[in-house]
Amino acid sequence: MERILNQVTVLRRRNMQAIRGKNTAPELAVRRELHRMGYRFRLHASDLPGRPDIVFRRRMKAIEVRGCFWHRHSAFECRNAVVPKSRREWWLAKLGSNVERDRRNLEAIEALGWDVLIIWECEVADAGLGRRLATFLGFPTSVKGNEKGANPHRKERQWLSV
Numbered sequence: 001m002e003r004i005l006n007q008v009t010v011l012r013r014r015n016m017q018a019i020r021g022k023n024t025a026p027e028l029a030v031r032r033e034l035h036r037m038g039y040r041f042r043l044h045a046s047d048l049p050g051r052p053d054i055v056f057r058r059r060m061k062a063i064e065v066r067g068c069f070w071h072r073h074s075a076f077e078c079r080n081a082v083v084p085k086s087r088r089e090w091w092l093a094k095l096g097s098n099v100e101r102d103r104r105n106l107e108a109i110e111a112l113g114w115d116v117l118i119i120w121e122c123e124v125a126d127a128g129l130g131r132r133l134a135t136f137l138g139f140p141t142s143v144k145g146n147e148k149g150a151n152p153h154r155k156e157r158q159w160l161s162v
Helices: 002-017 025-036 088-111 129-137
Strands: 054-056 061-066 115-120
Touching: 025 054, 025 061, 025 129, 061 088, 061 129, 088 115, 115 129
Parallel strands: 061 115
Antiparallel strands: 054 061
């Protein structure tokens, strides 16, 4: 029996170690959508409270992509925010502290004058995500003379004719 419990704890440990905090599948999906829409952004700004996932410095806007389980999505229809049956008290305390940290970080970043959009893991697949992002961010800025989407910082190569 003890051997089985040790195997379970080893498997659970491997599973928990595989969970990432950055570059998660929902975050990558939101980044792809933003890029497709023409927005350019910075990632995981360490100088801002909570290190938001996606940052638009000129606009002073940030996007947080949160996992429903880890950040306790409270929407009625969300099925991802369940509490595990084993060690229930420990999980409630752990997940509750995550929610409290999120609240503190949100207050701190908003106190600096930033607007924050929170996108939940279960909302990433919604058809209206692009509209929601565009409403929050406004139109993508275009660089004058860059209508065709070329990189404005790249110098054109000058080819010498031989």
